[in-house]
Each structure stands twice: as C-alpha cells, then as structure tokens.
Amino acid sequence: MxxxxxxxxxxxxxxxxxxxxxxxxxxxxxxxxxxxxxxxxxxxxxxxxxxxxxxxxxxxSSDMRVDNDFTKINNKTNPTLFSTRIENIGENIIYIDSYRLWDNDIEPDIWKITQEDTSKTAIVKNNAKKITLNISGINSSFNKIKIQTQCEGLYVVIEKPVTGWREDTTILSANVIEATKEQI
Structure with missing residues (x-):
C-alpha cells in the first residue's frame, strides 16, 4: 500500500x-x-x-505700615475719596489688592482692586506711596478701613481718630485706584 x-x-x-x-x-x-x-x-x-x-x-519677608499724617478724606467730591500713605518696610514689592470699610462696626463693604496699571497699586520695597481710594456709598462716619495686599495676612488697619477724619478738598479723583464694590 x-x-x-x-x-x-x-x-x-x-x-x-x-x-x-x-x-x-x-x-x-x-x-x-x-x-x-x-x-x-x-x-x-x-x-x-x-x-x-x-x-x-x-x-x-514683606511688611508695611501706614503714615497717619497723610490719612485724609475728601467727602466734597463724587466719589468720596480716602487718601493715605503706605510705607513698604519689607524685602519685596507689594501690591494693594483690596480694601474693606466698616461703618460703625457693621459688616464691612469690600472693594476689590480692578486697576490694570499696577504702578498705582505697587509699593516698591523701602519706599512709601500715597494711595487714593474710592469710598463712595459710605459717609464719613466709617470708623475703620483695612487695606490688604496680594499676600495673605499682610494688611494695615486705619482707625478713625478720636477727633475724626482729617478733611482735605485737594484730594483729586484722577489719582484714584480703580476698584469695584463687591455685593454681599
């Protein structure tokens, strides 16, 4: 086979x-x-x-202080203006970020800086800067303002003197730092 x-x-x-x-x-x-x-x-x-x-x-390493000799308001203008001088005594540039206003210790009005030109909000180290803020919508009875920076926990609180806020009609709105009032 x-x-x-x-x-x-x-x-x-x-x-x-x-x-x-x-x-x-x-x-x-x-x-x-x-x-x-x-x-x-x-x-x-x-x-x-x-x-x-x-x-x-x-x-x-940032720090600042306020020079109360320069703290004034102008409530004869619209908007009402607040002016003070802040000195940067820290090691770095700081930027004003927001501010809060207390009217007789009730809930504060919060203003957020919207200024695009940082030259108005920047304070170079070892320098002082006069800042002007819009405080419209609150009368001169406000008793405290807290100015805050971009650094959490870095701020100054300015309290109303016993004699009242110093008034200065020469404060101009041309120098105001642009800000928007936040709605609560």
Whole structure:
C-alpha cells in the first residue's frame, strides 16, 4: 500500500524589513508623543506650585505700615475719596489688592482692586506711596478701613481718630485706584 501524502507547501513570508521598520517607528513616535504630553502636564503643574511657593516665601519677608499724617478724606467730591500713605518696610514689592470699610462696626463693604496699571497699586520695597481710594456709598462716619495686599495676612488697619477724619478738598479723583464694590 502506497500512501501518498499530498503535501502542500505553504509559503510563509515574513514581514518585510521595511514594513517592520515603519511599524516600529510609528509605535515609537506614538509612545514619545504620549510621554511628552504627560511630562509637559506634570512640568506645568510643578511650575505653578513652585511659583505659589515662591510668592509665599516673598510674602513672608514683606511688611508695611501706614503714615497717619497723610490719612485724609475728601467727602466734597463724587466719589468720596480716602487718601493715605503706605510705607513698604519689607524685602519685596507689594501690591494693594483690596480694601474693606466698616461703618460703625457693621459688616464691612469690600472693594476689590480692578486697576490694570499696577504702578498705582505697587509699593516698591523701602519706599512709601500715597494711595487714593474710592469710598463712595459710605459717609464719613466709617470708623475703620483695612487695606490688604496680594499676600495673605499682610494688611494695615486705619482707625478713625478720636477727633475724626482729617478733611482735605485737594484730594483729586484722577489719582484714584480703580476698584469695584463687591455685593454681599
């Protein structure tokens, strides 16, 4: 008995080296693109954290004080104006960020600085600056103002003297730092 086995020859071809190279390059580029996006995202987050930490460090060495000889109001104008002189006695530049007004110790009116020109709100280290604020909507009976900076916890509080606020009609609205009264 003679069995003949019909063997078919299967011609298996390997992937051509050119196609293999192209597939490998595409795979490598895809992995590189994914890694680049991931690393960029992590780097940006770390950069933001570093900037916040640096600002906190700068704020730690910042300080200021008010010169009461320059504290005055002008309630003869519209808007009513408040002016004082603040001295930066810290190691870094500071920026006026907001202010709060108390009228007989009731809930304060909060004003957020909207001034785009930071030259009016910036106080360079070892320098003093006269600032003028809009205090409209409150009469001269307000008894306290708190001027805050971009640094959390860095502010000055000016209380109404026993003799009352000094009035000065020469305070001009041209020098006012732009601010918006926040609604509570």
């Amino acid at each position: 003679n069995f003949s086995v019909n063997k078919k020859k299967f011609h298996k071809k390997a992937i051509s080296p050119l196609i293999a190279s192209v597939v490998l390059i595409v795979f490598t580029m895809t992995v590189a693109a994914l890694l680049t996006t991931w690393v960029k995202d992590i780097t940006e987050k770390q950069k933001e954290k570093a900037e916040i930490s640096q600002q906190k460090i700068n704020c730690f």
